[in-house]
Amino acid sequence: MKLSNQLTGIVNLVTLVLSIPIIGAGIWLASKHSTDCVKFLQWPVIFIGIFILLVSIAGFVGSCFRVAWLLWIYLLIMFLLIVLLFCFTVFAFVVTNNGAAHALAGKGYKEYRLSDFSSWLQKRVENKDNWRKIQSCLSDAQICSSLSEYKSQASFDKATLSPAQSGCCKPPSVCGYVFQNATMWISPLNLDIDTDCRTWNNNQSQLCFSCNSCRAGVLYNIKHDWRKVAAVNITVFIFLIVIYAVSCAAFRNARQEDHHNGYRKHRFEQGY
Known part of the structure; x- marks a missing residue:
């Protein structure tokens, strides 16, 4: 297995494992608390956990077993995440520009x-x-x-x-x-x-x-917190760009292997 496939598989295995406690936290919030404040949080937490789980499975299986169509879906979702993260970061800085103590x-x-x-x-x-x-x-x-x-x-x-x-x-x-x-x-x-x-x-x-x-x-609290989140998002944005580039290499490897396997099958069927 090539290095890009290994790195993509390892990263997605880690995020897959991390998604399980996130989903568990959402379920715990839903079962143990009934206030409007916690209800407001529980479903986003569960949704985010399930989303990370599904994306991680697609990335892990696609990279480790070189399933090109899964990696294509994974790369599409990663691209959309990068665009959304960039837009949210810019938006966060714009809407929190005003407001003073x-x-x-x-x-x-x-x-x-x-x-x-x-x-x-x-x-x-x-x-x-x-x-x-x-x-x-x-x-x-x-x-x-x-x-x-x-x-x-x-x-x-x-x-x-x-x-x-x-x-x-x-x-x-x-x-x-x-x-x-x-x-x-x-x-x-x-x-x-x-x-x-x-x-x-x-x-x-x-x-x-x-x-x-x-x-x-x-x-004012929201402004302060959003500014910190936006600063963290810049780091996450750079990290996602690197992962996306590595995943593109893994996708290219999977495509090449599919092409090679298809060529060998064709040669076999032709009796070569």
């Missing part, structure tokens, strides 16, 4: 505004179904529970809050709410300064989870 005088935390982000991202969190699932995730994570350690306005002002905590667990500073404890605030006389001022609720299950500031905090 706003520092506040005398505060250890920063605040975020929904209008700062790209219109595409804004529409995603303004969609009621999408936001309901995100709220479920925030509720499951209990992001506001750790704020109970801050007992005074002074200690809270020095707190380093995550973007989601800053946007979802307290009212925006512009509203002028008076601190009572980290998640309990006294309403100001004027609530018309910002729409979030009326949206805030001291009910611990509501707080500012329906506020635009909460959506902005979530988008």
